Amino acid sequence: KDMIKNNKKKIAVGVAIVVAIVAWSLFKPAPAEAAEINAYGSLNYRMGNDEDVNGKSVLKAEDNGSSIGVDISEELVDGISGFAKIELGVDTDDTGSNPFDSKLAYAGLDMGTLGKVSAGRQNSVFKKVTATTDVFPEYGNKAVQKLFSRDSHTVVYSTELGGLTFDSLAKVDGSTGKSGADVLESTVSFDMGSLTLVAGMSDDKVNKVDYRGLGATYDLSEATTVAFNHTIKETAANLETKANEVAVTHVIGDTTVALGYGEIKDGTAYTTVGATKSITDSFSLYAGYEAQDKTAGNKDISGMSAGIKLTF
Numbered sequence: 001k002d003m004i005k006n007n008k009k010k011i012a013v014g015v016a017i018v019v020a021i022v023a024w025s026l027f028k029p030a031p032a033e034a035a036e037i038n039a040y041g042s043l044n045y046r047m048g049n050d051e052d053v054n055g056k057s058v059l060k061a062e063d064n065g066s067s068i069g070v071d072i073s074e075e076l077v078d079g080i081s082g083f084a085k086i087e088l089g090v091d092t093d094d095t096g097s098n099p100f101d102s103k104l105a106y107a108g109l110d111m112g113t114l115g116k117v118s119a120g121r122q123n124s125v126f127k128k129v130t131a132t133t134d135v136f137p138e139y140g141n142k143a144v145q146k147l148f149s150r151d152s153h154t155v156v157y158s159t160e161l162g163g164l165t166f167d168s169l170a171k172v173d174g175s176t177g178k179s180g181a182d183v184l185e186s187t188v189s190f191d192m193g194s195l196t197l198v199a200g201m202s203d204d205k206v207n208k209v210d211y212r213g214l215g216a217t218y219d220l221s222e223a224t225t226v227a228f229n230h231t232i233k234e235t236a237a238n239l240e241t242k243a244n245e246v247a248v249t250h251v252i253g254d255t256t257v258a259l260g261y262g263e264i265k266d267g268t269a270y271t272t273v274g275a276t277k278s279i280t281d282s283f284s285l286y287a288g289y290e291a292q293d294k295t296a297g298n299k300d301i302s303g304m305s306a307g308i309k310l311t312f
Helices: 002-027 128-131
Strands: 036-051 057-061 069-078 078-090 100-110 116-123 150-161 165-171 183-191 195-204 209-219 224-234 240-250 255-264 267-276 283-293 300-312
Touching: 069 100, 100 150, 128 183, 128 195, 128 209, 128 224, 128 240
Parallel strands: none
Antiparallel strands: 036 057, 036 069, 036 300, 069 078, 078 100, 100 116, 116 150, 150 165, 165 183, 183 195, 195 209, 209 224, 224 240, 240 255, 255 267, 267 283, 283 300
């Protein structure tokens, strides 16, 4: 009972904080020198019919990544600005009576030509490589080899030089019992308009596992884009896991259709199709299908889903 009371108290405090921040951003006075605060969020819910590892279909309605957040920025001195982000995952299913999950929470300085530095719970910079083929609302992008999508205890530095963008991340988590950085990541990207290239690495020093990859997106036309990435995971025992993914998107009026294929060498292959229809700028409907081609005698499985998404 005491645990339930404590959980309810934590939830109430979390709700109060988010509501207070959103209310402040909407109704507070806004003098010229005040910080700029923008609230945002999304409600994302889907109905899925997915097969489990045994091939048994499971029909389920569930949350699909709803969230709420606040972006904050303020000019500190001429040429230097402070910024921060707080983003919470909102579990509309209220699983385990814990509807909030920390996604992002960081603060930093934008020093203009000297670059940006931030600290807190942040996205992996290696995600720039893996995100090139992340174009589906539900399925897809499962073959990529990566350490994490976001994590705590991180410091990120980003800068631009000669048309190139450099991003570096260091994770320092004292709970590992090791001194120094536990994870080092770095990417370099180049945007040439219709073609964007990115290459990067992620080094898990604690577990001695390295990730390397490159990605690209190319606009064949105003309506059609092709994306690709190649990622490699290498363990301390020199065991390599290689993966390739490709995704094509095409816009027809207010509908975006997508086709993707990803394959882990000597492992699972994923074929994905999907479509998203924009009803308004903030409201959309989507549907998708995924087939997983297993190896080593494992049963092939598939899944299909449809959902709604409202953003603000």
